[in-house]
Amino acid sequence: MNTHKLFCTALTLIALYSPLAFSQTLNTNITEAEVKAAQDAWGKALIQISSDYDKSGLEKATATAKTVLDSAYGYNLGPVLFKPTLSGGEQTFRTDYQGALSYFVGGNKQYTQDKGFALKSWTDYSYKNAAVHINGDTAITMGKVTLTDKSGKVTTVDKTWGFKKTDDGKIRIVLHHSSLPYSEK
Amino acid sequence: MNTHKLFCTALTLIALYSPLAFSQTLNTNITEAEVKAAQDAWGKALIQISSDYDKSGLEKATATAKTVLDSAYGYNLGPVLFKPTLSGGEQTFRTDYQGALSYFVGGNKQYTQDKGFALKSWTDYSYKNAAVHINGDTAITMGKVTLTDKSGKVTTVDKTWGFKKTDDGKIRIVLHHSSLPYSEK
Amino acid sequence: MNTHKLFCTALTLIALYSPLAFSQTLNTNITEAEVKAAQDAWGKALIQISSDYDKSGLEKATATAKTVLDSAYGYNLGPVLFKPTLSGGEQTFRTDYQGALSYFVGGNKQYTQDKGFALKSWTDYSYKNAAVHINGDTAITMGKVTLTDKSGKVTTVDKTWGFKKTDDGKIRIVLHHSSLPYSEK
Amino acid sequence: MNTHKLFCTALTLIALYSPLAFSQTLNTNITEAEVKAAQDAWGKALIQISSDYDKSGLEKATATAKTVLDSAYGYNLGPVLFKPTLSGGEQTFRTDYQGALSYFVGGNKQYTQDKGFALKSWTDYSYKNAAVHINGDTAITMGKVTLTDKSGKVTTVDKTWGFKKTDDGKIRIVLHHSSLPYSEK
Numbered sequence: 001m002n003t004h005k006l007f008c009t010a011l012t013l014i015a016l017y018s019p020l021a022f023s024q025t026l027n028t029n030i031t032e033a034e035v036k037a038a039q040d041a042w043g044k045a046l047i048q049i050s051s052d053y054d055k056s057g058l059e060k061a062t063a064t065a066k067t068v069l070d071s072a073y074g075y076n077l078g079p080v081l082f083k084p085t086l087s088g089g090e091q092t093f094r095t096d097y098q099g100a101l102s103y104f105v106g107g108n109k110q111y112t113q114d115k116g117f118a119l120k121s122w123t124d125y126s127y128k129n130a131a132v133h134i135n136g137d138t139a140i141t142m143g144k145v146t147l148t149d150k151s152g153k154v155t156t157v158d159k160t161w162g163f164k165k166t167d168d169g170k171i172r173i174v175l176h177h178s179s180l181p182y183s184e185k
Numbered sequence: 186m187n188t189h190k191l192f193c194t195a196l197t198l199i200a201l202y203s204p205l206a207f208s209q210t211l212n213t214n215i216t217e218a219e220v221k222a223a224q225d226a227w228g229k230a231l232i233q234i235s236s237d238y239d240k241s242g243l244e245k246a247t248a249t250a251k252t253v254l255d256s257a258y259g260y261n262l263g264p265v266l267f268k269p270t271l272s273g274g275e276q277t278f279r280t281d282y283q284g285a286l287s288y289f290v291g292g293n294k295q296y297t298q299d300k301g302f303a304l305k306s307w308t309d310y311s312y313k314n315a316a317v318h319i320n321g322d323t324a325i326t327m328g329k330v331t332l333t334d335k336s337g338k339v340t341t342v343d344k345t346w347g348f349k350k351t352d353d354g355k356i357r358i359v360l361h362h363s364s365l366p367y368s369e370k
Numbered sequence: 371m372n373t374h375k376l377f378c379t380a381l382t383l384i385a386l387y388s389p390l391a392f393s394q395t396l397n398t399n400i401t402e403a404e405v406k407a408a409q410d411a412w413g414k415a416l417i418q419i420s421s422d423y424d425k426s427g428l429e430k431a432t433a434t435a436k437t438v439l440d441s442a443y444g445y446n447l448g449p450v451l452f453k454p455t456l457s458g459g460e461q462t463f464r465t466d467y468q469g470a471l472s473y474f475v476g477g478n479k480q481y482t483q484d485k486g487f488a489l490k491s492w493t494d495y496s497y498k499n500a501a502v503h504i505n506g507d508t509a510i511t512m513g514k515v516t517l518t519d520k521s522g523k524v525t526t527v528d529k530t531w532g533f534k535k536t537d538d539g540k541i542r543i544v545l546h547h548s549s550l551p552y553s554e555k
Numbered sequence: 556m557n558t559h560k561l562f563c564t565a566l567t568l569i570a571l572y573s574p575l576a577f578s579q580t581l582n583t584n585i586t587e588a589e590v591k592a593a594q595d596a597w598g599k600a601l602i603q604i605s606s607d608y609d610k611s612g613l614e615k616a617t618a619t620a621k622t623v624l625d626s627a628y629g630y631n632l633g634p635v636l637f638k639p640t641l642s643g644g645e646q647t648f649r650t651d652y653q654g655a656l657s658y659f660v661g662g663n664k665q666y667t668q669d670k671g672f673a674l675k676s677w678t679d680y681s682y683k684n685a686a687v688h689i690n691g692d693t694a695i696t697m698g699k700v701t702l703t704d705k706s707g708k709v710t711t712v713d714k715t716w717g718f719k720k721t722d723d724g725k726i727r728i729v730l731h732h733s734s735l736p737y738s739e740k
Contacts, residue, residue, distance in 0.1 A: 528638050
């Protein structure tokens with residue numbers, strides 16, 4: 001028996017006869033790295049929708065927005081606590097999927113004020129957290145988010161996010177409160 | 186032996202010899218009722234500070250504000266994610282106790298823009314949650330909060346709160362994002 | 371327009387134009403009632419496997435055991451902390467599905483000591499919790515479990531269970547430590 | 556102004572004027588390292604009580620046991636799910652402090668079977684986890700624990716622990732199920 005075979009046989013024996021040999025850990029907690037990755041992904045997704053709109057039109061942008069909502073938001077879990085930046089009156093909160101989609105790409109007759117926030121030719125994104133709380137499989141962040149469009153115009157908003165790590169290990173936005181900065185008139 | 190004595194002896198025997206007789210439950214989760222009570226308490230506290238200010242002056246109002254921050258906010262746990270309604274620029278976020286106190290009652294030279302939000306003669310408060318999430322010992326809420334001052338002027342804000350139930354069973358605000366409603370110019 | 375139509379139209383209008391009208395709550399916490407239901411279900415399942423074995427044989431019992439493991443245990447989430455009553459030596463812990471199945475119905479050449487715990491003609495089951503902890507979407511219980519077989523023989527074990535409520539709202543056993551009572555020799 | 560002063564002044568300015576400069580994270584989750592440290596500490600404490608008993612007698616050992624229970628177990632939080640190895644009958648579970656203390660050092664007239672498990676001259680301790688679950692501020696472990704006394708006699712037990720990280724950042728045992736290994740007669 002050569003060395004390779006011997007090694008493989010040993011591994012097989014360990015696997016078969018030593019269930020105690022290795023400890024296994026199941027950790028369902030969200031990590032700070034996962035929170036930052038989700039924050040990065042949000043900006044990247046927004047820029048992608050903008051880019052798709054500018055290059056390929058509304059249909060493509062809407063498809064991308066749906067993909068983003070399907071994968072990055074928690075509408076599959078229940079109502080999402082979503083207060084978008086440019087949303088007011090009776091339609092301030094977008095706790096359901098259709099309200100969120102309308103905010104990002106417009107085109108929904110129930111939300112006549114929506115112009116499609118993600119269609120504004122965003123090209124750059126950054127954020128600075130003031131503080132982050134991590135609690136079990138959830139995290140909340142608060143800070144400044146800065147968006148730049150293709151003309152170079154900069155928009156800064158105050159943003160709170162809540163993230164939840166689901167059983168499949170994915171991170172979803174379950175809370176999103178965005179507001180224009182306060183300034184004295 | 187009369188009936189009463191018999192009963193008491195039986196109870197004593199159960200207590201002494203039957204540690205299995207009663208199940209004991211330790212439940213650290215926050216309940217929806219606790220969340221609502223905390224939301225009620227926030228408005229009541231704000232009105233109390235206003236009332237103390239109008240009746241007894243700044244010193245009394247400041248003392249009340251400190252009591253509120255000490256008992257209802259989570260600054261003892263770490264940085265609080267607090268974005269008050271009328272707070273902007275470099276001083277937007279009040280993650281520490283002093284910043285929060287300054288926002289409510291002013292008088293802090295580091296926060297020159299603060300005029301004391303709790304000193305505005307608030308007399309009435311109500312809220313309407315758009316959605317609530319309860320996750321372990323934490324909860325997040327989003328909705329409209331309406332404040333009325335003694336002149337009858339109504340101020341409505343979009344408000345997100347995060348609450349945490351601590352080991353002693355108390356509920357503390359660990360997240361508070363408040364913003365003026367968006368309206369098209 | 372008759373009353374019925376008026377009422378339906380009003381409801382439709384509320385649904386269309388008043389997204390603020392109703393608060394929605396998403397609560398992911400496990401409740402004590404869910405814990406008790408899961409404890410009840412465990413005993414019922416064990417008796418079902420026994421009954422299937424006695425009436426229809428090993429194949430049917432094995433199919434039932436698989437259904438139980440698939441729905442009531444958390445092997446889909448990761449390793450389960452399972453120390454069955456009559457399991458010792460190198461094969462004490464059954465952190466994987468095959469080890470658990472073998473314990474309940476036997477027939478696995480890797481677990482030669484297993485005789486099929488669920489095949490012992492169990493007909494009655496009861497439990498008494500000494501204490502229960504509820505923490506977020508998980509709960510742990512400790513207490514006495516009593517099993518009776520068709521001959522009337524009673525077996526009592528000390529049992530700790532850990533339950534987890536998954537995103538789909540189901541309760542799964544993620545911890546199960548069962549041991550024969552200690553008695554001085 | 557020398558370099559040192561310049562540096563300090565710069566730091567002061569940053570601290571005074573840039574509340575946004577640093578992100579702060581509050582993470583209440585338990586880590587695997589904390590779980591392992593708690594498991595190490597348990598064995599070390601047991602050996603310490605034994606050593607104190609052998610060197611200084613029961614009073615000293617009892618004082619040490621109280622210190623251990625006060626700091627390492629969660630009796631301050633509520634009932635602890637504790638099933639010690641050598642505990643049976645009506646007194647199987649030690650959900651309260653007195654029951655736990657009695658198990659470790661004896662001397663309690665209500666627990667006549669207790670001989671003081673920690674007084675058995677333990678000198679060595681090791682453990683091997685079969686699996687570990689980490690969920691928020693709690694963790695559960697299951698595995699083999701091996702204890703050796705000064706005569707060289709080895710005792711192995713199957714042990715499940717549940718740990719909870721409290722608001723002060725400490726780790727406490729809230730679940731402890733220990734049982735002698737099963738062996739066919």
